[in-house]
Amino acid sequence: MSGAARAGARVIGRVIHALDEVGSTQAEVARLAAEGAPEGVVVTARHQRAGRGRLGRAWWDQPGQSLLLSVLLRPPVASTRVPQLSLVGGLAVIDAVAAETGLTPGMRWPNDVMVGERKVCGVLAEATTRADGVDRVILGIGLNVNQESFPPDVAGRASSLRLLTGRVHDRERLLATLLEALDARYREFLAESEDLRAAWRRHSVTLGAHVRAADGREGVAVDLDETGALLVRTADGALLRVVSGEIAGAPAA
Numbered sequence: 500m501s502g503a504a505r506a507g508a509r510v511i512g513r514v515i516h517a518l519d520e521v522g523s524t525q526a527e528v529a530r531l532a533a534e535g536a537p538e539g540v541v542v543t544a545r546h547q548r549a550g551r552g553r554l555g556r557a558w559w560d561q562p563g564q565s566l567l568l569s570v571l572l573r574p575p576v577a578s579t580r581v582p583q584l585s586l587v588g589g590l591a592v593i594d595a596v597a598a599e600t601g602l603t604p605g606m607r608w609p610n611d612v613m614v615g616e617r618k619v620c621g622v623l624a625e626a627t628t629r630a631d632g633v634d635r636v637i638l639g640i641g642l643n644v645n646q647e648s649f650p651p652d653v654a655g656r657a658s659s660l661r662l663l664t665g666r667v668h669d670r671e672r673l674l675a676t677l678l679e680a681l682d683a684r685y686r687e688f689l690a691e692s693e694d695l696r697a698a699w700r701r702h703s704v705t706l707g708a709h710v711r712a713a714d715g716r717e718g719v720a721v722d723l724d725e726t727g728a729l730l731v732r733t734a735d736g737a738l739l740r741v742v743s744g745e746i747a748g749a750p751a752a
């Protein structure tokens with residue numbers, strides 16, 4: 500654990516680069532990381548020309564209507580724990596959205612924040628590893644805040660906080676609450692606290708659902724292991740560990 504995190508000082512969001520238009524905030528943070536930027540630096544943008552989602556997908560935004568941010572993390576952990584950082588990001592979004600809007604979002608494994616059947620936020624953890632562990636992780640978060648409509652290809656499965664509450668939300672305020680929540684959840688991650696998995700179980704909309712892994716194996720999601728993998732019980736009683744890819748009923752938005 501870094502000295503700052505041990506001492507209880509804030510790690511995430513002490514330095515924020517608020518940009519107008521970029522290709523991707525992920526790329527901006529990668530550039531800062533290569534220049535030796537400290538852990539916790541945040542880049543936000545009003546609009547991304549080439550926003551990236553998971554599995555090589557694009558991430559659409561309407562200028563000025565989303566929270567688009569990437570955070571540089573340098574966790575001193577084994578690379579097997581990186582997938583947990585998507586949960587850290589998703590849980591922080593749930594904390595912040597609940598506090599600021601009164602909505603009760605859920606977490607769809609591995610990285611989607613949902614309100615009912617609609618996706619409001621996606622999380623992307625991009626890691627660079629060394630032989631002995633993680634070099635750095637860029638944690639990207641795209642939260643739909645004030646959009647009034649979506650492009651036809653995602654309109655049926657995405658939503659925004661505005662559409663869900665009927666109110667316009669203050670993006671600056673949401674960002675401040677989100678960074679505070681992210682700092683607290685990241686601390687739990689560093690401390691290997693059981694609180695993280697407990698929170699995931701509380702907020703999960705995947706637990707108990709019938710899911711199908713990318714390779715076709717299917718069963719009921721019964722838990723999350725300590726690395727962030729989904730544990731799935733098949734009809735013949737076997738326990739599968741699903742580490743990546745999509746699961747049925749979990750289309751991207």
Ligand code: BTN
Nearest residue numbers: 523550551552553568621639641
């Ligand atoms: C997903 O659900 O596929 C993950 C989407 C992550 C989008 C965010 S927006 C800010 C950051 N910059 C990017 O290019 N992507 C992430």
